[in-house]
Amino acid sequence: MPGAIIEARGVHKHFGALHVLKGVDLSVAEREFVFVIGPSGSGKSTLLRCLNRLEQPSSGSIMVDGTDMLDVKTDINKARQRIGMVFQSFNLYPHMTALGNVSLALRKVLGMPRAAAEARAGAALERVHLGDRAGHFPGQLSGGQQQRVAIARAIALEPRVMLFDEPTSALDPELVGGVLQVMRELRESGMTMVVVSHEMAFARAAADRVVFMADGEILEQGPPADVFGAPSHARTRAFIGQIERH
């Protein structure tokens, strides 16, 4: 794909005898919002984790922002600085404030001096609408607010792409909306995003492209209106039908 910022080709991943990714090709254009859906165990998280090499693919090629993620000569920590990731669990330090958590990442990863790191961390917290919670500890924040701190921590590093792995799955339903709103705003600001999530209404409303995975393969993909409205594959139809009955 011309202008792709993520280009994964023929990615296979085995965990022992388990063949989890079976030759996945995924290209993501700059500023594109790609939403990956599919049944549990289909390999969605593994694919996402291969993109920033949290998992080492068994074979294939992965280029992100011009960097060969699988080349042994690639400085993987440096490459990962340009790939923000948000997980289901927030992974915040409980003894540090929201500002402390975000600025620590800047100091550790970018080596920024404390004052500059705190200024940038404060701006990132503003972007996730937590400017007034900068001095709060994680235990004083709701799950949704903690996840927004985790998003602030990722965007403060000014990544070129953001990966989200089930970012709202651990949240009570009433806290999901605030996190999705922040993701929507991030997308509107032009961030390239790949999201694995079961938030189908959000996928319909906000994604540029929906990718349906089953059994380690991409079975179909396209604009949300097509994938949800007129899925071409029986497995997609079954999956969407099942989700919508719930």
Ligand SMILES: Nc1ncnc2c1ncn2[C@@H]1O[C@H](COP(=O)(O)OP(=O)(O)OP(=O)(O)O)[C@@H](O)[C@H]1O
């Ligand atoms: N580190 C690992 N070691 C062994 N098996 C793993 C590992 N990580 C994932 N798997 C297996 O790989 C398969 C795909 O898992 P993955 O988490 O990628 O699926 P998923 O589509 O994201 O599912 P879910 O929606 O349930 O998160 C599953 O069978 C899982 O048990």
